[in-house]
Amino acid sequence: MTAATTVELTGITKKYRGTTALDAIDLAFQPGITGLLGPNGAGKTTLLRIIATVLSPDAGEVRLLGRTPATPDELAQVRRQLGYQPQEMGFPRAFTGFGFVDYMAVLKEWTARAPRHNEVRRVLDLVDLGEVATKRVRTLSGGQRRRVALAQALLGDPHLMLLDEPTTGVDPEQRVSLRQVLSRAGERSTVLLSTHQTEDVAALCDRVVVLDQGRVRFDGAVQDLVATAAGRVWLADAPDPAARASWRTGTGKHRNVGEVAPSGSERTEPTLEDAYLLLLGDRALTTEVAA
Amino acid sequence: MTTLVQRAEAPARDATLRTLAGVEARRYARHPLFLIGVALMVLVEVSIANGLASGTGDAQLLLVSDGTTVPAFFLGVLGVFVGYRLTRSMARAGEAVEASPADGVTRTAALCLACLVPGAVAMVWLAWNYVAMAVWPGPYSGAISSTNHAAMLSAGVVYAVGGPLFGVMVGRWTRFPGAGLVASVVLVGWALLSTSGLLMSPSRIGTLVHLNAPFTTWVSSDSPTAASWVAGGSPVWYLVYVTLLCGVGASAAMLHEAWGAQRSRLVRIWAVLVVLALVSLALAAASDPARILLPRG
Numbered sequence: 036m037t038a039a040t041t042v043e044l045t046g047i048t049k050k051y052r053g054t055t056a057l058d059a060i061d062l063a064f065q066p067g068i069t070g071l072l073g074p075n076g077a078g079k080t081t082l083l084r085i086i087a088t089v090l091s092p093d094a095g096e097v098r099l100l101g102r103t104p105a106t107p108d109e110l111a112q113v114r115r116q117l118g119y120q121p122q123e124m125g126f127p128r129a130f131t132g133f134g135f136v137d138y139m140a141v142l143k144e145w146t147a148r149a150p151r152h153n154e155v156r157r158v159l160d161l162v163d164l165g166e167v168a169t170k171r172v173r174t175l176s177g178g179q180r181r182r183v184a185l186a187q188a189l190l191g192d193p194h195l196m197l198l199d200e201p202t203t204g205v206d207p208e209q210r211v212s213l214r215q216v217l218s219r220a221g222e223r224s225t226v227l228l229s230t231h232q233t234e235d236v237a238a239l240c241d242r243v244v245v246l247d248q249g250r251v252r253f254d255g256a257v258q259d260l261v262a263t264a265a266g267r268v269w270l271a272d273a274p275d276p277a278a279r280a281s282w283r284t285g286t287g288k289h290r291n292v293g294e295v296a297p298s299g300s301e302r303t304e305p306t307l308e309d310a311y312l313l314l315l316g317d318r319a320l321t322t323e324v325a326a
Numbered sequence: 327m328t329t330l331v332q333r334a335e336a337p338a339r340d341a342t343l344r345t346l347a348g349v350e351a352r353r354y355a356r357h358p359l360f361l362i363g364v365a366l367m368v369l370v371e372v373s374i375a376n377g378l379a380s381g382t383g384d385a386q387l388l389l390v391s392d393g394t395t396v397p398a399f400f401l402g403v404l405g406v407f408v409g410y411r412l413t414r415s416m417a418r419a420g421e422a423v424e425a426s427p428a429d430g431v432t433r434t435a436a437l438c439l440a441c442l443v444p445g446a447v448a449m450v451w452l453a454w455n456y457v458a459m460a461v462w463p464g465p466y467s468g469a470i471s472s473t474n475h476a477a478m479l480s481a482g483v484v485y486a487v488g489g490p491l492f493g494v495m496v497g498r499w500t501r502f503p504g505a506g507l508v509a510s511v512v513l514v515g516w517a518l519l520s521t522s523g524l525l526m527s528p529s530r531i532g533t534l535v536h537l538n539a540p541f542t543t544w545v546s547s548d549s550p551t552a553a554s555w556v557a558g559g560s561p562v563w564y565l566v567y568v569t570l571l572c573g574v575g576a577s578a579a580m581l582h583e584a585w586g587a588q589r590s591r592l593v594r595i596w597a598v599l600v601v602l603a604l605v606s607l608a609l610a611a612a613s614d615p616a617r618i619l620l621p622r623g
Binding site for chain 1: 341342344345346349353356415416418419420421422423424425426427428429433585586587588
């Protein structure tokens with residue numbers, strides 16, 4: 036049985052001072068985790084902001100959770116089922132982690148004190164911040180702040196979760212922990228995960244959308260994207276100047292990603308990152324790898 | 327397996343507003359500038375009480391009609407900063423806040439309700455004034471009618487609420503750093519300019535110049551050695567005027583976040599309040615401009 040569509044975008048266009056951030060995008064999302072990949076400026080954050088109802092498109096139609104958020108009532112109905120972690124999120128200076136998430140819970144209409152506090156403790160525990168919840172947010176590390184931001188997005192187990200680079204600055208152990216949290220969320224909710232971490236997408240997502248210059252370059256299963264790189268990744272003793280990308284690995288071999296097999300090379304299994312590099316070509320190199 | 331969160335149906339907007347207003351009120355009450363203002367106000371009032379106990383005439387004069395400057399400054403002017411900072415502070419969390427079901431009007435209304443915190447402190451100040459007047463009745467007490475006297479003192483409470491409301495409004499409509507400071511300077515400058523009305527000979531124009539400011543003092547003197555006097559005009563209508571200005575500020579703040587039918591409704595409310603405020607100011611200035619002499623002693 037096909038899961039109900041929770042996000043429907045038709046002809047979404049957004050321009051900033053003449054620069055097209057999104058160019059007539061058509062996308063639909065169902066429950067599950069979808070990764071959004073793309074170089075800086077590809078339109079990922081703009082897309083999430085539009086779905087989060089904090090930015091209006093210049094053209095096109097947005098339907099979220101079966102509603103068109105065009106009136107205050109419809110907007111409120113959608114937002115009640117929405118969890119959003121923006122790419123950049125500041126925190127008021129005086130707030131503790133608990134205080135901030137509690138404030139956000141009030142904004143999300145948790146008016147009764149006891150259940151609200153229980154819920155705040157639950158989401159802080161989910162992101163492993165229970166022990167530092169009483170510390171001021173400004174004293175927390177960058178990774179911990181990202182987790183505070185994620186915690187508020189998890190409040191109430193929303194049906195639609197929009198996460199813009201949630202694992203940036205998070206240490207590997209916490210990243211694995213967060214993957215568990217997100218994978219559970221993806222069992223019942225629609226989770227859109229914008230990230231530069233291809234390994235997160237490979238580990239978590241059953242679908243990936245690659246955006247570039249405001250357009251969808253790929254939309255499909257993660258393994259289908261990986262399959263596009265099959266037979267185009269080699270390990271060799273030397274870098275191949277003709278390769279799209281080449282780097283020395285920890286084993287001393289050079290991983291060459293390109294169309295032609297370097298001499299004396301052996302073919303190897305591609306990763307999502309290889310496929311992404313091949314899909315976007317030089318643009319991916321200049322914006323992702325080089326960065 | 328996913329943890330299912332037990333949650334009741336979405337509560338009424340009023341319940342969210344009440345809860346949010348409580349949170350904002352606690353944030354206001356804990357703000358360092360507010361606490362400093364209250365501490366300084368207590369110090370001034372203790373000093374006045376000492377003056378009253380020792381029978382100093384100036385202390386009685388301050389208590390009778392000019393004491394409104396105490397809450398006006400320590401709660402009102404400092405409150406501009408507090409209201410502004412509270413409003414802007416959540417802007418750091420920007421889009422996460424914006425994407426919540428509590429819309430901008432509700433969030434702003436909660437901030438406006440939190441401005442009742444300094445008002446509550448000013449009510450205590452008002453009560454203290456009445457107690458002090460009962461304990462240490464001064465030679466000026468009978469010079470002003472009790473209604474006008476009550477209106478003058480009550481204005482102190484309105485100043486304490488109005489300053490923070492102005493700060494919330496500035497916080498909603500401006501984004502540049504230092505806007506709170508600029509707003510305070512504008513407010514104080516407006517109040518100081520209005521005192522030029524006290525330098526004019528008693529007239530309705532002079533009264534209008536004096537009373538148009540949202541903060542004002544009622545007592546002045548032609549020279550340090552001359553008798554003091556209470557300015558002309560109607561303190562009662564002035565009280566109505568500054569109260570309506572609070573409504574103008576609050577509705578203007580909420581207007582920033584409103585859209586659709588809600589915005590149209592708020593625009594109408596704002597326009598009605600502006601008209602009523604102007605009418606009240608006109609009535610305040612239209613009253614007898616004659617001054618009441620308060621012989622020094």
